[in-house]
Amino acid sequence: MTLLSSVPTTNEPLVLAGKKPRRWPYWVGGILLALLVVLGVALARLDPWLRRTLEKQVARQSEGRYQLRIGELHTQLLTGTVRLRDLRLRPAAADSCWQQTRLPRLLADVRELRLSGIGLWAALRGSVVPVDTVLLAGARLRVLRLPPPNPAAQPLHEQLPQHFDGLRIGYLGLRELQAAYGPGRVPQASVRQASFSAHDLLLSAAGAADSQRVGYAAAWAGGLRRGVMTVARHRVLVGAAQFASRRQQLTVDSLRVRSLDAMQRQGKVVRVHLVLPRLQVGGLRLTALRSRQLRPDSVVLTRPWLALALPTQPPPPLHEVLAPYLRQVQLGQLRVRGGTLHLTAIKPQPRIQDIRLLADNVLLTAAGAQDPSRIWYAKSWELRTGRVQTTVSAPVYWLGLRSIELLTRTGRVQATGIMLKPTMTPSALARYKGHQTPHITVRAHALQIAGFDFAAFARRRSLLAEQLRITKMRVLIAGDGRFALNPKASLVTQESLAKLAVRLNVRRVQLVNAYVATSYIGPTTGRPGYISFNRINVTLRNVTNDPRLMTAATPMTAQASGWLQNSWYATAAFRIPLLDPAGRHSGQGTFGPASITLLNTMTEPTRLVRFESGNVRRATVRFQGSRRQITGTMQAEYSDLKLTLLSKNGGPDQKTLLTKLGSKLLNGIVIRDENPRGLGPDKLKVGSMESRRDLRVSVFSLWRQGLVSGLLNSIGAPKKVARHISEQP
Structure with missing residues (x-):
């Protein structure tokens, strides 16, 4: 009660004892109010x-x-x-005011x-x-x-x-x-x-x-949709793009590039048609751009379709094109998934489908181009493709491959499903060329190259490899003798390898289980003859035009074996110094046993000669060839040899009275029906092989000429007659 009674009961403000309350002048409030009014205004x-x-x-x-x-x-x-x-x-x-700004x-x-x-x-x-x-x-x-670039412009923070x-x-x-x-x-x-x-x-x-x-x-970070621009006579369309520096990733969807000029002819610069569904760049560090460097971890192109019209003059190296813009471009990995490439303005017009490409550590600089450990700027390349199509000696031949594989780390090259075929018939091809031309069709299961030196090919265009192997090749060769011979020298000779503009060095070439069939239309009969070679295996060693490796003591050597008409076994060996200016080379071979009637499929329609009978036990050939001729010997052991001359205009059996009389005289007087006659080595008639070389025909034709002359002389034909017949086309 005492405490309660001490509390003041009035409404006056509580003031400490001994002090008077502080009062603000009224004019201070007015000033504050005025300031608020001024601030509001x-x-x-x-x-x-x-x-x-x-x-x-x-x-x-x-x-x-x-x-x-x-x-x-x-x-x-x-x-x-x-x-x-x-x-x-x-x-x-006005427009004129913008010129000086x-x-x-x-x-x-x-x-x-x-x-x-x-x-x-x-x-x-x-x-x-x-x-x-x-x-x-x-x-x-x-x-x-846009104004021209101003090298003296101040940085943005200084403005x-x-x-x-x-x-x-x-x-x-x-x-x-x-x-x-x-x-x-x-x-x-x-x-x-x-x-x-x-x-x-x-x-x-x-x-x-x-x-x-x-x-x-x-x-x-950023993104865009539907970007369009025209650059260097090309229209570029970007469907969408996204970039984020924190993720270091750039993605471009639906990129299209289209040349405003025709793609069917060459120009001064490259012309491009490109459809790229997606481009992804990973590990893109913008900080590297401060020093004009571009160093992404990966660049991935998904299903690009690219048509190129190459320029008339080779473009400068890629690093020289990039140099004005970037001091260094280095890609950790470049990958192409499911691409297509078409070269439109050159005659072969190759088209490559389903390209799968992987390149590691690509350095697009002058140092990268000269680095001996790099090939085409990269440490390694892996290329795999689907179907490849092109023309060869356009428009004469079409070439197709089912797939290609290329691995630079191991030096491996492989092509499968190889197909080379003419685009016209043998007669049409000869008319197109204006002379006799081989009409060649080739199929091969696979071509494999091991130990290929990609660095030598990239820098010096040299073709260096340990081994080339072709399996299950089928070759069909058709000729038409009704046309004149090619006035130019044949390219199917060993001399052509020596004259190659590139350095060639393949230590071993193998042809495994091949098949070759030839057809030839006789110049007088107008009928085709046929002959085939089956189960052919060939091995070539020291295939080179390097003077240090190709000498008379170390020539190219070849061993071959196969079956004539799938019934007549033959083996052969050759020594060919490719750099010999006289084209000298040598060979030997053995044939038999078989019936000589196997040759009738070629001799009857083209030469009007039929072998009625004849059993060859063994035939051995040794020859020396050059740019002038082929010489050598043939030892043919046979029995019961009979020939019949045929007539182009004869009856059902192609015989006339004149050919019947000629056949009797030929078999009775000229032809040696068996060889050897009697016992002893002196009884064996050795045929002389001699035929002059026509540089307009291939080296294979020269070998055929030698076989014909040696065979005819061994069965009784005089040397001059045998040589004359062998030299006929």
Whole structure:
């Protein structure tokens, strides 16, 4: 009760004993009220004043070349936010006023520009001004003219107001941007929709010097849809693209490039048609671009379709093309998945399908081109393809392959499903050439090269390999003797290998289980004859035109075996010094046993000679050939040999009275019906092989001539007669 009674009961303010209450003068409140009124009026007029100031500033800084109109401007000082809407920038000067300026000439419309989190206190102090967000949305930009590059232009951070140390933007975003470049009705480049963003953008000297930043930003991201441009007479269309520096990845979808010039003829520069569904670049470090280097971890092209029209003159090396733009380009891995390539402006017009390519550590610089450990700029290449189609000696032959495999690390090359076929009949081909021409059809199961020196091929165009192996090859050769011989020297000779413009060195060449069939239309009969060689195996060693390896003591050697008409076994061996200027070479072979009637499929329709009977036990041939002739011997052991002369215009059996009489005289007087006659080695008639060489025919024809002359002489024909018959086409 005592405590309660001591509490004052009046409504007067409680004042400490000995002090009087402090009273503010009434005029102080008036001043505060007036300040608030003035501040409110100032804030109300700030936005219009700031809008007018910005518009005047643009006109003043551009020297009257630009006019800026701002639809709305709102500020919130407490939050440091500025919002602008409906911005419109237009050129305000005549065209002649733009010739002496570094400013671009453009038109721009911006739906909204918002700046938030502006550090006003830092701006007043002149330090680095922080800005939380700068967002530009709904912009449409048309660039009519770009100024020439200005090497003396100041960096962007040096163009800020001098009392600022810099500007730091937490997030910079451009959304729904439409842009176009070019003064014409159809722009040279345009983007239907694009978005870009930058994180932690530091516009200052420190930001420019920071090696972890690119364009002052710690991270960039962006994307676009429907980008179109015209570059170097090519129209480029990008369906969509996305990039993020933090993921270090660039993805481009639906890239198309189309030449504005015809692809069927060559020009001064490369012409391209490209359809690329997807391009992916991984490990793309923007920081490397600061020193003009591009070093992504991987570049992947998915299902590209590429048509190329190569230029009339070889283009410069790729590293020289890139040098003005990038000091170094290095790809960790280049991969192509399911590509197609078509070369359109050259006569072969090759087409390659289902290309699968992998290149490791590609360095596109002069050092990369000269590095002995690299091949075509890369440490290694792996190439696998599907079907390959092209023409050979266009338009005479068509070449197709089922697949190709190429591995540079192991020196492996393989082609499967090989097919070479003429595009016209033998007679049409001869008429097209104007002379006799072999009509060749080739099929092969596989061609394999082991130990191929890709580096020598890339740098010196040398063909160096340990082994070449062809399996299950089928060759059909058709000829038409009714046409004149080719006036030019034949290329199917050992001399042609010696004259190759490239260095050739294959240690071993193998032909496994091959088949060769020939047909020939006789010049007098007009009928085709046929003969075949089956189960052929051939091994060549020291196939080279290197003078250090190809000498008389170390020539190219060949061993061959096979079956004539699938019934007559034969073996042969050859020694051929490819660099001998006289074309000297030698060989030997054995044949038999078999019936000589196997030759009738060729002799009857083309020579009008039929072997009625004759059993060959064994035949041995030794010869020496040159650019002038072939000589040698033939030892043929046979029995019961009978020939019949035929007539082109005879009856059902192709015989006339004259041919019957000639056959009796031939068998009774000239032909030696068996060899040897009687017992002892002296009874064996050795045929003399002698025939002059016509350089217009192949070396295989020379060997055939020798066999014919030796066979005819061994069965009784005089040497001159045998030689004359052998030299007939």
